[in-house]
Amino acid sequence: MSWEWHRPLEAKQLLLAVLSFVLVTVGGMVLLIPPYFLQGTIPAIAGVKPYSALELEGRDLYIREGCNTCHSQQVRPFKSETGRYGPFSMAGEGIYDRPFLWGSRRTGPDLARVGGKYPDSWHWMHLVDPRQIEPRSNMPAFAFLTQESLDLSLTQRKLEVLRSLGTPYTDAEVQDAAADAQRQAGEIVASLRKDGVDLGAAGASSEAIAIIAYLQRLGRDIRWREQPIGTASLGPAR
Amino acid sequence: MAETTTPIGRQAEALYDMAVVRSFALSALLWGVVGMSVGLLAALQLAWPELNLGPYLHFGRIRPIHTNAVIFGFTLGVVFAGSYYAVQRLCRVRLFSDALSRLHLWLWNGIIVAAAISLMLGHTTSKEYAELEWPLDIAVVVMWLTYAVNFFGTIARRREKPMYVALWFWMSTILTIAMLYVFNNLEVPVSVWKSYSIYAGVHDANIQWWYGHNAVGFVLTTPILGLMYYFLPKQVGRPIYSHRLSILHFWSLIFIYIWAGPHHLIYSPLPDWAQSLGTAFSIMLILPSWGGMLNGFLTLRGAWDKVRTDPLLRMFAVGLTFYGMSTFEGPMMALKTVNALSHFTDWTIGHVHSGALGWVALTCFATLYYLVPRLWHTQLYSLRLAEAHFWVATLGIVLYVTPMWISGVTQGLMWRAVNPDGSLAYTFIETVAAIHVYDVIRAGGGALFLSGALLMVYNVARTIQQGTSEVPAAPRLATAAAAGSR
Numbered sequence: 254m255s256w257e258w259h260r261p262l263e264a265k266q267l268l269l270a271v272l273s274f275v276l277v278t279v280g281g282m283v284l285l286i287p288p289y290f291l292q293g294t295i296p297a298i299a300g301v302k303p304y305s306a307l308e309l310e311g312r313d314l315y316i317r318e319g320c321n322t323c324h325s326q327q328v329r330p331f332k333s334e335t336g337r338y339g340p341f342s343m344a345g346e347g348i349y350d351r352p353f354l355w356g357s358r359r360t361g362p363d364l365a366r367v368g369g370k371y372p373d374s375w376h377w378m379h380l381v382d383p384r385q386i387e388p389r390s391n392m393p394a395f396a397f398l399t400q401e402s403l404d405l406s407l408t409q410r411k412l413e414v415l416r417s418l419g420t421p422y423t424d425a426e427v428q429d430a431a432a433d434a435q436r437q438a439g440e441i442v443a444s445l446r447k448d449g450v451d452l453g454a455a456g457a458s459s460e461a462i463a464i465i466a467y468l469q470r471l472g473r474d475i476r477w478r479e480q481p482i483g484t485a486s487l488g489p490a491r
Numbered sequence: 492m493a494e495t496t497t498p499i500g501r502q503a504e505a506l507y508d509m510a511v512v513r514s515f516a517l518s519a520l521l522w523g524v525v526g527m528s529v530g531l532l533a534a535l536q537l538a539w540p541e542l543n544l545g546p547y548l549h550f551g552r553i554r555p556i557h558t559n560a561v562i563f564g565f566t567l568g569v570v571f572a573g574s575y576y577a578v579q580r581l582c583r584v585r586l587f588s589d590a591l592s593r594l595h596l597w598l599w600n601g602i603i604v605a606a607a608i609s610l611m612l613g614h615t616t617s618k619e620y621a622e623l624e625w626p627l628d629i630a631v632v633v634m635w636l637t638y639a640v641n642f643f644g645t646i647a648r649r650r651e652k653p654m655y656v657a658l659w660f661w662m663s664t665i666l667t668i669a670m671l672y673v674f675n676n677l678e679v680p681v682s683v684w685k686s687y688s689i690y691a692g693v694h695d696a697n698i699q700w701w702y703g704h705n706a707v708g709f710v711l712t713t714p715i716l717g718l719m720y721y722f723l724p725k726q727v728g729r730p731i732y733s734h735r736l737s738i739l740h741f742w743s744l745i746f747i748y749i750w751a752g753p754h755h756l757i758y759s760p761l762p763d764w765a766q767s768l769g770t771a772f773s774i775m776l777i778l779p780s781w782g783g784m785l786n787g788f789l790t791l792r793g794a795w796d797k798v799r800t801d802p803l804l805r806m807f808a809v810g811l812t813f814y815g816m817s818t819f820e821g822p823m824m825a826l827k828t829v830n831a832l833s834h835f836t837d838w839t840i841g842h843v844h845s846g847a848l849g850w851v852a853l854t855c856f857a858t859l860y861y862l863v864p865r866l867w868h869t870q871l872y873s874l875r876l877a878e879a880h881f882w883v884a885t886l887g888i889v890l891y892v893t894p895m896w897i898s899g900v901t902q903g904l905m906w907r908a909v910n911p912d913g914s915l916a917y918t919f920i921e922t923v924a925a926i927h928v929y930d931v932i933r934a935g936g937g938a939l940f941l942s943g944a945l946l947m948v949y950n951v952a953r954t955i956q957q958g959t960s961e962v963p964a965a966p967r968l969a970t971a972a973a974a975g976s977r
Contacts, residue, residue: 259738263653266646266662273663273745278670280749280772281701284765288697294762295693313685317613319551325835329758333907336915344760347692352617355696355759359835360537362919384540389924393536393543393550401546407682414681418689 298345301474303420304467306408307434311467313411314460316354318395325356326365326471339366340477349420361392366472369481373441374448376465398461399453403438405431438462441469444483504962507579511592512572513866513960516859518600519568520948523855525607526560527941533557534937538930547611555622556610561847562620562710564603569855570714571599571638574661576862577721578645581655587644591637598634602627614684618699620706621675625686628676635672639665656737660717663745667709675702693760700755707843708748711851716744718858719787723807726861727797732789736782744779747772754825757834766827773825780818787811802877806857809885813849817842832907837926837933838899845892848940853884856947863951867958876950884943890936898929 262269288294304312315321328334330341342365347353371379375386380398383390409430416422426433442457450456469483536542536550543549579586586592606623609615615622623631642665646658675698678686688695724731731737753761753769788811791798798804820842824833833839864871871877905925908916 256735256738260653263659266643266654269654269659270643270662270666273659273742274666274670276742276746277663277667277749279746281670281674284750284753284768285698285701288694288762288765291762316615316617318549319554319613319615319617321617322551322554327759329831329834331758331831331907333909333915337906337919342760344693347696347760350692351690351695352688353692353695353699354617355756357619357755357835358837358839360923387920389920391537391540391923391927391930393540395549397546407685411681411685411687414679414687418679418687418691 295344295348298343298475300476301346301348303349303415303422304470305433305437306405306412306426306430307437307463307466308470309411309415309467310403310405310408310434311463311465311470312354314398314464315467316352318398320364321354321356323356323358323360323392324362324364325359326363327355328363328365334363338363339472340475343475346472346474349415351415351418361390364468364471366477368469368471368473369478369483372448372482373444373465373469374450376468377445377450377461380461380464395461398464399459400455401460402455402458403434403460403463405434408434434463437466441465503580503583506585508586508589508592509576509866510960511586511589511596512576512862514596515568515572515575516862516866517951518596519565519572519855520859520944520951522560522564522568522603523852524941524944524948526557526565527937527944529553529560530557531934531937531941534930534934538927538934546613552611552613552615555615555619556607558620559606559610559622560603561852562706563606566711566715566851566855567599569858570661570664570710570718571595572862573718573722573858574642574657574714576866577657577717578642578661581651581658581721582645582649583651584645584648587641587648591641591644595634595637595641598630598637602630602634605630609684612684616676616678616686616688618675618688618695619703621672621699621702624684625676625678625680626683628672628678632669632673635665635669639669655721656731656734656741657717657721659741660713660720663741664709664714664717667705667713667745667749671702671705671709675699696756696759697753697761697765701749701752704752704755705749707846708751711847712748713745715851715854716740716783718854719783719807719811722858722861723787723804724790726801726803726807726857727791727794729790729794732786732792736786740779740783740786744776744783747776747779751776751825754821754830757825757827757830770825770827773822777819777822781815784811784815784818787814802874802881803857803860805878805881806853806860806884809881810850810853810857813845813853813888817846817850820845832903833899836899836903837895837929838903841892841895841899844895845888848884848888848891852940853881856880856884856944859947859951863954864958867955867960868963869954869958872950872953872957876946880943880946880950883939883946887936887939887941887943890939891933892936894929894932894936898926898933901929902926 328338328341335341379386380395382394382396383392409427412422412427412430416427441462445452533550533554575586605627609624609627610622614624616624642661677689679689680686690698720731750772751769753765754773757766791808798808823829824842860871860877902922905917905922910916
């Protein structure tokens with residue numbers, strides 16, 4: 254086979270650039286565009302609801318602290334995984350997840366269905382010092398989250414942005430976002446106090462409350478746990 | 492050095508912009524040491540969680556600082572230095588614009604600093620290798636455009652009609668990364684440091700790993716192949732083994748690479764057909780990858796005695812070996828049965844580092860060792876130190892990658908182990924405790940690799956000390972002799 258045909262390409266920079274670019278676009282187009290139009294890609298799940306204002310703030314804090322670098326949120330369809338974590342993850346559960354948080358390394362356990370597994374007070378103590386609950390844990394202590402004050406100044410704006418992207422928040426949910434977050438935080442604070450947690454001066458309005466709200470929400474859009482713990486801390490009625 | 496001691500070499504040298512190449516090379520070295528140090532801290536934190544310090548220096552926040560610093564600081568820095576050095580020689584023309592070169596240098600350095608600070612403060616999108624928030628994304632796009640205009644502008648003005656294969660790889664890198672980066676980072680701002688992805692759930696995962704996998708393909712592979720195609724033949728003093736193989740390698744690699752992203756999402760809610768395509772193309776990727784590796788190895792044909800004595804060639808050769816190994820391992824891990832075991836474990840971390848330390852970093856080190864003496868018009872201060880660097884780094888890689896393989900397989904098997912009655916044999920924390928020892932050994936491997944880089948810093952500093960950035964004046968006799976011989 255003669256390779257003379259390639260010579261013009263080696264001499265013409267525009268031709269080489271355009272051809273190489275066209276080639277690299279093919280794979281992306283085939284993989285990325287059809288999923289938006291194929292109906293089987295994301296079968297709808299009736300129970301899936303948007304995050305409450307407080308859960309959303311908790312999710313953003315989960316992202317800020319890079320929890321996703323060590324905790325996956327994607328249960329694979331193996332008996333060993335469903336036995337450990339719960340039902341395998343389904344596409345329809347992630348439709349309000351911006352960004353997705355499936356993770357790539359399970360340094361700690363999967364959290365896709367951690368909601369309702371432990372009481373709020375367990376999460377509080379675990380955040381303060383993971384090794385008090387499990388001496389062999391290598392998770393960083395997040396005690397500072399129980400001291401840092403939760404910032405709700407952007408909450409309404411966050412819901413507005415998400416609504417513009419298609420998350421079906423109602424007008425009331427958007428307008429009352431901060432108040433709604435405070436109401437749900439109050440419920441978690443009450444459940445923590447009931448379990449005898451010493452919240453200190455800053456604890457009741459701390460970032461840890463939002464993270465707990467988010468963690469308790471995870472995987473609860475479908476019903477599967479026989480006796481979920483911490484149901485009171487879930488957001489608006491669903 | 493041959494190129495700068497001949498009159499023609501000296502004339503050319505005066506024509507080229509080597510100052511910006513020097514700055515990129517030194518910046519890359521700095522970010523390499525910073526990024527590897529942060530990586531070592533992260534490794535130590537996994538072994539001893541007490542080393543997580545407060546809100547700013549815990550694993551969750553520093554892990555992206557490590558990845559960003561070594562990928563976009565160190566690796567890209569060497570790519571910028573190497574490609575700017577080579578494009579001027581291959582095109583026999585000065586870089587397109589001095590102003591763009593400086594803008595490129597300072598934008599890039601500024602972005603790396605801003606990235607480290609903003610990640611420490613927790614400003615992250617969470618998407619791997621695309622963590623930076625939207626204002627920095629915009630800065631990255633502007634920086635990349637300056638590189639693109641400067642590089643393509645230089646090529647457009649070239650005085651050498653045929654473009655050498657290294658240039659194709661860098662051109663494709665520039666165009667492809669621009670596409671990947673822009674589309675993966677489309678997000679709607681909430682505030683200056685917070686945004687939401689325009690994609691949700693499965694779609695977001697799909698586009699993220701289209702980007703993430705091809706960040707490996709077009710930041711850690713194609714531009715490094717560009718370095719290999721230019722600097723390996725230079726160092727060994729022979730042309731590349733086969734031009735035809737280069738052509739096959741280039742076109743098939745860039746076409747196939749893009750399809751392999753879904754192998755990061757096997758057994759996820761991504762549609763099966765996409766996962767299968769990802770696996771199929773990952774297997775196909777072995778051919779162009781190994782074609783490229785062989786092209787490099789066969790360039791050493793008949794010159795293997797030099798590999799015994801020249802630490803630079805050793806780095807290139809071992810780098811190619813790791814390239815071959817990790818481009819075989821990757822497709823194997825894309826097989827469903829293997830992935831079921833390896834995914835979410837340290838095996839992935841081991842795989843990444845066999846490519847990143849073995850292939851990318853060793854090739855980058857060799858490139859810097861090649862460049863520094865030529866940029867400062869002297870000899871390398873100590874070849875023996877470079878030799879020591881090679882051995883320390885290689886041992887470090889072995890001590891990093893091996894425990895990660897064992898750790899990954901161990902944990903993967905423990906996760907799935909069941910008792911005779913079908914119940915799970917191990918709690919999660921038992922699987923964490925079981926791999927502690929491998930975390931410790933890995934940190935040792937990382938420490939060795941970093942100390943090798945520090946040897947290089949010393950060697951480079953002494954080389955610069957004895958050299959000069961000025962182009963040396965021509966010795967009279969040599970000039971007269973050269974003139975007389977014409």
